[in-house]
Amino acid sequence: MGVACAAWTGVHVPRTCLAVQAASVRRCEREREAGISYLKHPARCSYRGDVDVVRARSTGSGRKGVTMAAAEQTGSEQKKYVNAALDHVAINVKDAAAMVDWYESVLELEPVDLDAFLSKARPFPSVRLNECTILDFFPPSESDGDGADGDSAAKGNDAMNHLCMSLNRTDFDRIVANARARGVHFDQEHPVSRSGAMGTGNSVYLRDLEKNVIELRYYE
Structure with missing residues (x-):
C-alpha cells in the first residue's frame, strides 16, 4: 500500500520507500549519524518524477495526516543544502516555569527537565516539539551567560520574529480550539494561506504567555 503524492496526481510512493522514510519530518539523530541524505527510490517505487522534493501524506495506521518530504536524486543534481536537523531553540523568558506550563496546557508540548529546574539542579527547563527538537526557556540568570562553560549559554539578542509549528489538521484544529477557549x-x-518550508499551508498567529508570536500551520 502506498502513500498518495500531494504534488503528482495518480502517483504513489510505497510506504517502504527509503527515500520517503529518510526525509520524514520526524527524522532522528541516528539517521543523520548514518549519513542518510538523498536516497534513490528503490526499483519497487513507482515514483519517477524530475522534481527534487515530493510532499506525501501517509494514510497508514498510526501516521495519518503526518506530512513528509521525499527527496529524489536525479543523476548528479542534488539540493545545495546540508542534511541538518534543528536540535533546539532557546528563548529568553521572564518566568521559565510558567512558560513550560503554558506550552504544555495550550500547545500540548511535553515538559523536559522541569522538576530538575525547580529543584535548581538544571539552569533552565524545556518542552519537546518532536523526537529531535526541543524549546529551551532561559530565565534571566541564564540569558546573561557568556558561554564560557557547559553550564551557561552565550548571550543572544531579541531578534526572533516568530516560531512556527507544523501540525496535522486534526491536531491543528484541536489545539487552536483549546487556545481560543483559554482566551489566548x-x-x-x-x-x-502562507508559504512555509514545505510549500503553501494554512496558518494562524497567536501570542504565548510572554507575547512571543507563535505560528501554527497545517499542510493539505
Whole structure:
C-alpha cells in the first residue's frame, strides 16, 4: 500500500520507500549519524518524477495526516543544502516555569527537565516539539551567560520574529480550539494561506504567555 503524492496526481510512493522514510519530518539523530541524505527510490517505487522534493501524506495506521518530504536524486543534481536537523531553540523568558506550563496546557508540548529546574539542579527547563527538537526557556540568570562553560549559554539578542509549528489538521484544529477557549490572543480569526518550508499551508498567529508570536500551520 502506498502513500498518495500531494504534488503528482495518480502517483504513489510505497510506504517502504527509503527515500520517503529518510526525509520524514520526524527524522532522528541516528539517521543523520548514518549519513542518510538523498536516497534513490528503490526499483519497487513507482515514483519517477524530475522534481527534487515530493510532499506525501501517509494514510497508514498510526501516521495519518503526518506530512513528509521525499527527496529524489536525479543523476548528479542534488539540493545545495546540508542534511541538518534543528536540535533546539532557546528563548529568553521572564518566568521559565510558567512558560513550560503554558506550552504544555495550550500547545500540548511535553515538559523536559522541569522538576530538575525547580529543584535548581538544571539552569533552565524545556518542552519537546518532536523526537529531535526541543524549546529551551532561559530565565534571566541564564540569558546573561557568556558561554564560557557547559553550564551557561552565550548571550543572544531579541531578534526572533516568530516560531512556527507544523501540525496535522486534526491536531491543528484541536489545539487552536483549546487556545481560543483559554482566551489566548490570535492575530486573525481564521487560518490564512502562507508559504512555509514545505510549500503553501494554512496558518494562524497567536501570542504565548510572554507575547512571543507563535505560528501554527497545517499542510493539505
